[in-house]
Amino acid sequence: xxxxxxxxxxxxxxxxxxxxxxxxxxxxxxxxxxxxxxxxxxxxxxxxxxxxxxxxxxxxxxxxxxxxxxxxxxxxxxxxxxxxxxxxxxxxxxxxxxxxxxxxxxxxxxxxxxxxxxxxxxxxxxxxxxxxxxxxxxxxxxxxxxxxxxxxxxxxxxxxxxxxxxxxxxxxxxxxxxxxxxxxxxxxxxxxxxxxxxxxxxxxxxxxxxxxxxxxxxxxxxxxxxxxxxxxxxxxxxxxxxxxxxxxxxxxxxxxxxxxxxxxxxxxxxxxxxxxxxxxxxxxxxxxxxxxxxxxxxxxxxxxxxxxxxxxxxxxxxxxxxxxxxxxxxxxxxxxxxxxxxxxxxxxxxxxxxxxxxxxxxxxxxxxxxxxxxxxxxxxxxxxxxxxxxxxxxxxxxxxxxxxxxxxxxxxxxxxxxxxxxxxxxxxxxxxxxxxxxxxxxxxxxxxxxxxx
Numbered sequence: 001x002x003x004x005x006x007x008x009x010x011x012x013x014x015x016x017x018x019x020x021x022x023x024x025x026x027x028x029x030x031x032x033x034x035x036x037x038x039x040x041x042x043x044x045x046x047x048x049x050x051x052x053x054x055x056x057x058x059x060x061x062x063x064x065x066x067x068x069x070x071x072x073x074x075x076x077x078x079x080x081x082x083x084x085x086x087x088x089x090x091x092x093x094x095x096x097x098x099x100x101x102x103x104x105x106x107x108x109x110x111x112x113x114x115x116x117x118x119x120x121x122x123x124x125x126x127x128x129x130x131x132x133x134x135x136x137x138x139x140x141x142x143x144x145x146x147x148x149x150x151x152x153x154x155x156x157x158x159x160x161x162x163x164x165x166x167x168x169x170x171x172x173x174x175x176x177x178x179x180x181x182x183x184x185x186x187x188x189x190x191x192x193x194x195x196x197x198x199x200x201x202x203x204x205x206x207x208x209x210x211x212x213x214x215x216x217x218x219x220x221x222x223x224x225x226x227x228x229x230x231x232x233x234x235x236x237x238x239x240x241x242x243x244x245x246x247x248x249x250x251x252x253x254x255x256x257x258x259x260x261x262x263x264x265x266x267x268x269x270x271x272x273x274x275x276x277x278x279x280x281x282x283x284x285x286x287x288x289x290x291x292x293x294x295x296x297x298x299x300x301x302x303x304x305x306x307x308x309x310x311x312x313x314x315x316x317x318x319x320x321x322x323x324x325x326x327x328x329x330x331x332x333x334x335x336x337x338x339x340x341x342x343x344x345x346x347x348x349x350x351x352x353x354x355x356x357x358x359x360x361x362x363x364x365x366x367x368x369x370x371x372x373x374x375x376x377x378x379x380x381x382x383x384x385x386x387x388x389x390x391x392x393x394x395x396x397x398x399x400x401x402x403x404x405x406x407x408x409x410x411x412x413x414x415x416x417x418x419x420x421x422x423x424x425x426x427x428x429x430x431x432x433x434x435x436x437x438x439x440x441x442x443x444x445x446x447x448x449x450x451x452x453x
Contacts, residue, residue: 064342173361
């Protein structure tokens with residue numbers, strides 16, 4: 001099996017001109033590749049750091065294992081699917097339910113380890129049978145909706161968490177990223193997300209010095225005065241330290257709570273693969289099984305040492321969409337940097353000190369780009385929205401998944417991407433089965449070429 005560790009130098013190693021792409025088996029100069037790797041670290045760090053905290057797990061271990069999981073993923077897929085693996089948000093609800101029922105972090109990681117094993121076995125089945133089984137289950141109409149759910153479902157994180165912390169810094173950072181993406185040329189135009197973070201960080205520092213503390217909304221609705229940039233945690237953190245490892249424990253109730261997420265994870269992984277396929281222009285259906293195997297193995301490994309389960313990150317797909325550089329070399333750089341961060345609490349504290357307003361400005365652009373990749377899948381595959389068999393379940397699934405609709409079964413709550421995916425998937429296939437022959441979904445005919453006059 002080829003490991004995909006050999007990269008051809010793209011041109012002279014400089015940034016590609018507009019309209020051109022750097023493919024997974026190519027790379028820019030190592031200096032530029034390191035810069036792109038740093039941008040991928042920035043894109044993944046917020047979510048990879050926050051989700052473990054919400055689950056009660058060690059964030060530094062999560063960051064370190066995200067690097068290990070990414071390397072493992074790239075090796076299993078032979079470097080064909082450029083992706084970064086970070087902490088999965090899908091399990092936050094499960095972790096909350098396990099805590100509510102009296103379980104601890106050992107029971108949580110035991111349940112997520114079982115999910116990783118089942119996910120890997122599902123990937124093996126898909127790899128052996130062929131991608132047609134998942135492509136038949138997830139046609140372009142459904143896949144586009146899942147990709148759109150992945151991106152737009154992150155919108156409440158921006159609107160409810162990051163943006164309100166400092167709306168003006170968020171707005172100016174967003175404007176900087178948007179304008180810089182168009183005006184900056186060459187390599188600078190490819191790292192506008194990283195430059196946006198630096199710009200927002202510097203802006204926040206200046207505002208702290210000139211205007212003083214900002215009013216930060218609290219959970220109870222009150223406003224607290226606080227500086228935008230707080231580096232006290234950086235000063236207190238040591239330079240080197242191992243994260244907290246622990247062994248998982250297996251409890252049937254916790255495992256049963258987590259297992260339904262396998263369905264959503266398969267759809268999420270397939271959606272990410274299709275999104276990368278759309279961006280790179282390279283057929284990746286044959287690697288879909290390997291990608292799901294890799295995610296399952298990586299999640300199991302991370303859970304086995306006490307870390308959170310992992311998933312391919314939509315945030316980093318957004319970075320690729322913005323830069324059009326799909327080199328896996330940049331992901332290896334990002335993975336190595338993440339491992340070093342995980343072993344260095346001081347660096348982790350520095351990145352964690354990024355003001356929320358800055359993250360709001362950056363993520364509002366990235367998450368939107370991810371969602372629109374779903375629309376691109378629809379357009380490229382000429383999905384027929386005039387057919388109610390297609391329109392109705394997709395409409396219901398998108399609103400349920402993006403709008404915060406919840407289904408509760410005792411302590412188990414299904415919402416967000418998982419609920420939207422289930423409604424879209426089951427609704428589409430149920431209506432396609434019930435529909436008369438003339439309404440069954442079929443690809444639209446290719447448009448006839450306009451004759452030249």
